Every structure is written in C-alpha cells, then in structure tokens.
Amino acid sequence: MCDTCGCHTSGHTEAKVVEVHQSLLAANQKQADANKQHIEAMGAVAVNMISSPGSGKTTLLEHTLDRIGSRLKIGVIEGDIETERDADRIRKKNIPVVQLTTGGACHLDAPLVHKGLHALEHQSEDGKFDLIFIENVGNLVCPATFDLGEHERIILVSVPEGSDKPAKYPTTFHGADTFVITKTDLLSYFDFSIDEARQESLRINPELRILETGAPAGIGLDEWIEYLLQLIAS
Secondary structure (H helix, E strand, O other): OOOOOOOOOOOOOHHHHHHHHHHHHHHHHHHHHHHHHHHHHOOOEEEEEEEOOOOOHHHHHHHHHHHHOOOOOEEEEEEEOOOOHHHHHHHOOOOOEEEEEOOOOOOOOHHHHHHHHHHHHOOOOOOOOOEEEEEOOOOOOHHHHOOOOOOEEEEEEEHHHOOOHHHHOHHHHHOOOEEEEEOHHHHHHOOOOHHHHHHHHHHHOOOOEEEEOEHHHOEOHHHHHHHHHHHHHO
16 A cells, blocks of 8 residues: 555654645645636646556446547546556547656655646647546545546446445545446446446445446446536536
8 A cells, every 4th residue: 555645654653644635635635626717728628547456447438439539538537556558448449648657656645646637738729628637546545535637436336346335435435526436337247237237336325326337348338428517517
C-alpha cells in the first residue's frame, strides 16, 4: 500500500498519522475544487471510474469510444502504477489521452489530475471537451477518499469478482453516483447474484444508479451511452 493516503502507518504515532492525513485531504480538496472549475472552463463533464484491477474499465471505454467517439469531443486520463498500456489502447481510437503513472501510489489525487488536465488541453486545438473520463488506479479502497474534481463517480464491479463487493467496500459505494456491473455476458460461468449486488449497494446508497453491461457482447451499452449523454446535457 502507499504512504500518501494514510494506509501505511509503520513508525508513526496514531496522532501524527491522523494529523498528516487530515492535512493531505484538505490540500487535495482545495485542488479538486480548482480542478472542477478547470474542467467546466474546458466545457466538459468529468467522470471518475473506480474499480478493482481487471474489472473491464478500459474495455468499456473502448466500446464507448467506438460508439460516440466521433460524435463528441472526448478526452481520457488513464491512471496506473506503471506502464502506458491502457493509454496505448485508447490512442488506437484516435482519442486524446494522458497516462498518469503514480509510481506506487494506489490512487490518483487531485494535484496529479491537475497536471493531466493541462496535458489533455494541449491535445485539443481549442482546449475544449464534452466529456472527460478519468480511469483511476485499480483499487476499491484508497481512490474513494480522494475527490479529483469529477462531476460523477462511477464504481465498477465485474461478474468474476463476486456480488459481495458492495458489502465489503461500503465506503466506496457510499460516495458513488453510479454502479456499473460489468462482464454480465459471463453470468452463466460464475456464482454472481445480480439481486445481491443491487440490494447491498442500494442498502449502502439508496440514491445509487445501477447499470448492467457486457461490453464485448454489446449488453447494456445503449443504456450506458444514454446515461453519459444525459450527464453532458444536464
């Protein structure tokens, strides 16, 4: 785990850890507020995609770009600990993309996304976008604590991960706007209960919007695209 989010406490007193953590979050929130103003000045709506590794975030993005990438000005900020592999996949769609590598930190934070926004602007002739996807580092714990300046927070859980994830990670679901169940085309191969995932997530967050997708098979993509278009229009 990383040192920057307060989840590593070896060698520190509890009081000191709390003090540093609170200071870090306050500084992050100040930058997140500035990021939101920056994003809106770019004409965009930003969504922060949070999930465990391998949930299908990048695959869902690829299929999304295939459907609306030519109709809208879309930018993507990719967060990973190392490599540009996810950004390379997005570049093949001829979409502006910035790779942010954290070098070990288990989440993106607002100052890092601030740099990503400026880098993204340089890839647009007028610096304007309709929609900005921020694909966070694969983790269902640390990213939940850090506001990035997004307008919408999306939590993704794939069918192979199990339907108990909302119950096991309540903080993440409590702060989310939308819950996307991915890889539903694999339901017949895994012990995943859609009803359990829905009930547990709504128990934690009754206002949560829930979508079901299986991107390679086209399952739920019409509803997903409509949801994104409504975000832009609102």
